[in-house]
Amino acid sequence: MQNNRIAMEKRIGRVADVSEPTQTDARRIAEEARDRVRFEEEALELSDQVFRVARHLVGSREEAEDLMQETYARAFRSWRSFTPGTNLRAWLLRILTNLNIDRGRRIQRTPQMTSIDEHGDYYLYDKLEEAEGTPLDEERVVERLSQDSIVEALAHVPHDFRDVLVLVDIGDFSYADTAQILDIPIGTVMSRLHRARRILKGELAEEVVN
Amino acid sequence: MQPYLDRDLNEEQMLEAEAHLDDCAYCRRRYRFEVSLRRYVRTAMNEPMPLELKAKLAALRTPLH
Numbered sequence: 001m002q003n004n005r006i007a008m009e010k011r012i013g014r015v016a017d018v019s020e021p022t023q024t025d026a027r028r029i030a031e032e033a034r035d036r037v038r039f040e041e042e043a044l045e046l047s048d049q050v051f052r053v054a055r056h057l058v059g060s061r062e063e064a065e066d067l068m069q070e071t072y073a074r075a076f077r078s079w080r081s082f083t084p085g086t087n088l089r090a091w092l093l094r095i096l097t098n099l100n101i102d103r104g105r106r107i108q109r110t111p112q113m114t115s116i117d118e119h120g121d122y123y124l125y126d127k128l129e130e131a132e133g134t135p136l137d138e139e140r141v142v143e144r145l146s147q148d149s150i151v152e153a154l155a156h157v158p159h160d161f162r163d164v165l166v167l168v169d170i171g172d173f174s175y176a177d178t179a180q181i182l183d184i185p186i187g188t189v190m191s192r193l194h195r196a197r198r199i200l201k202g203e204l205a206e207e208v209v210n
Numbered sequence: 211m212q213p214y215l216d217r218d219l220n221e222e223q224m225l226e227a228e229a230h231l232d233d234c235a236y237c238r239r240r241y242r243f244e245v246s247l248r249r250y251v252r253t254a255m256n257e258p259m260p261l262e263l264k265a266k267l268a269a270l271r272t273p274l275h
Contacts, residue, residue, distance in 0.1 A: 033274075040271045047267055051259035065263050072267045121211070125243050138242035147254035154255070168216060169248060170255050175218050194212055200251075 039079045043072065046089050053171040054096055056154060057163060070103075071096040087177060094181045097163065124201035127208045145204055153203035161196035164189055211237070215244055 047068070054071075055064045074095050075082075082091050128141050154162060167178045168189075175193075179186040213219050214227040231238050 036272060037274070044264075044268055044271075047264060048259050051263070052256065055257050056255055061257070061260075065260070068259075068263060069266055069270070072270050076270055076272060122240055124247075125240055138239050139246045141243065142246050142250040145250070147250075150251055150254035154251075166255075170252060175216070190212070193216075197212070201247075 056166045090177045124205040127205040164192040165196035
């Protein structure tokens with residue numbers, strides 16, 4: 001009786017010994033599948049926000065749509081390299097900006113800065129004030145600018161500067177996240193952002209003057 | 211003013227910037243203008259994602275077995 005019980009326990013033990021790795025493997029596979037599904041869902045939930053940025057990093061809506069598909073295809077393939085708990089939106093945009101560079105979409109190189117009209121920080125403000133002839137209502141005066149003209153003015157900002165402006169102003173990324181996405185030093189983010197805003201405002205001021 | 215507008219200053223610098231804006235009407239007017247310009251630019255750039263694209267992205271997911 002006692003021997004039987006020991007024999008039975010051994011058998012159970014042996015069964016357990018054999019089945020344990022299999023169960024662990026199955027659990028691991030199930031967990032990985034669950035993590036992957038969760039990752040894909042989270043990435044898709046962010047797609048509206050990623051598109052909003054992508055749309056203004058490239059010239060046309062069609063290019064932005066292609067770039068989005070390439071980005072998500074790559075993200076879903078290499079999801080294991082994402083560190084959970086870090087900024088997924090920044091991770092997706094890092095892929096997107098790298099693809100944008102790799103695919104040679106940035107043929108237009110940054111023109112020499114000397115060829116760009118760069119005015120002071122308050123050039124647009126001053127021009128609007130001149131045009132208005134009276135002290136400005138700071139919060140309403142921007143409505144004198146058409147929304148199309150803003151989109152067009154942004155398209156005239158050279159790529160390297162525009163990328164930073166789009167990530168910070170439209171993507172709401174911090175300087176640190178933007179530096180990481182574009183793989184440039186934080187000081188470069190700040191200087192490019194400053195110049196990008198000056199160029200954008202200079203372009204808008206031209207519209208006011210004309 | 212740029213880092214203040216981007217909220218990329220430490221607490222001490224933020225307080226310093228706010229104190230200056232309280233005292234200086236010249237900077238305050240320009241600050242208000244910059245805030246509304248940024249808001250306006252953001253609105254102009256807010257192009258919604260096409261629904262077809264959303265469906266295409268969802269189709270890229272790994273199929274469940």
